[in-house]
Amino acid sequence: MEISEKAYKRSTLIKVQGRLDMETSPDLEKYLNKVFKKGQYKVVVDLSGVDYISSAGLRVLVSGLKSARRYNRGDVRLSSLSPRLKDAFHLVGFHQLFQSFDKVEDAVGSF
Amino acid sequence: MEISEKAYKRSTLIKVQGRLDMETSPDLEKYLNKVFKKGQYKVVVDLSGVDYISSAGLRVLVSGLKSARRYNRGDVRLSSLSPRLKDAFHLVGFHQLFQSFDKVEDAVGSF
């Protein structure tokens, strides 16, 4: 899995490439925590390069969401979910927890 | 709106035909309450003949669901939602509250 980052005026874009499973999710968790530590709580996760997410990946995203939203300081928003990823989110109802956008620009612009 | 009923061994099937809006929903509410009064709490609502549901219709279904599930005595399950109805349920996340089936037989057989 590869993670890259891009800074925008009002948010930070994190692009994930590869599978988000039990093996790789801890890396995303560390990455998100690093971003939060810098005081950046408005985060967009671009999932266009992810075609599989397991319960471990979903857990990391939800725990990121909790950290970001604490004290109303920010949010984790998602962009560019493939049909497979959408299915996985719907399977467990997590599409209701996240604001999600088809286009990265819209996600970044939503802050 | 027309409502018809069919008794099965373990459940009652209610078929609704027409729009479920502010004007018609009270009729469905009365009908459901009549069924519950007879001690029948295992209910399938066949929505194949419904192509529009408003917040009033959704409220009636949820209040039926609450009555049916009280004391664990039954459930309101749905069947045969058209794509438009599915959209309406998803819009507000209500697909998560109801067990829903594509085929009436499966819904009736699920009790």
Next chain:
Amino acid sequence: MPETIKKGKVFVWEGETRKGFLTELSNFVEEVGKALKVKEEELCDMQVAIGEAAANSQEHSYEGQRGRLRLEILKDKGRIEICVTDWGKSSPDVEKVPEPKIVPDLAEVDLEGLGMMMIRRAMDEVEFSITSKGGHAVRMCKRIR
């Protein structure tokens, strides 16, 4: 069903909030949607929003009584603009209506058992067993079409 009235680029329905008006309105929106060639899902969203706004006019602005209602629909580039107007009792706090609580507070979301839940929801039948040699077998079945 009244004819689809078109004033310039605007489609207009005007009528009373009498019995059956929601059906009339809905048929009108269907016709306009087809004339404007909007996609099925977009038409569905238009029906939902217009239906709710019109129902609110009757129920709240006119307190269940008859009253005048106007619907205007206009397509402008990639946008459908809609306006629903009534002339009833105004109540200035419409914007402050809270969102209904359907999704729980995040703090309450408890994710223990998430993996198991995914297995059960993705499959039609699931059976966990302990094998005779110790260890586990998870047998699952998915009906396909």
Next chain:
Amino acid sequence: MPETIKKGKVFVWEGETRKGFLTELSNFVEEVGKALKVKEEELCDMQVAIGEAAANSQEHSYEGQRGRLRLEILKDKGRIEICVTDWGKSSPDVEKVPEPKIVPDLAEVDLEGLGMMMIRRAMDEVEFSITSKGGHAVRMCKRIR
């Protein structure tokens, strides 16, 4: 990626729960799914359930260590039968894992404002205003594609 092994009608993957095994397994399932011509959504559900079951074997049965894992997939009429087996520490309470609480108790579902929520979610922009003659105007906009 190991070759798709086919014993009779059964597709079998057997290996160690070592680094990268979840990806290997996933590629195997992809191949089998294509060979069996299952639909995209069904393949997605198979990936989910098999991935979770295999992860549980490593995490719980083998407590994060390496161990042997076998996956069998069989198509029988309209059903895909799947079995994931491990030979790790057995824990007989797997069936009693609670469902995570994601959806709230029904009693807590409060539906005030449902109509307004539907309007906001169905449209891209919504604006409520009081007209100069008293009464309301709801202006809404939907971007179309």
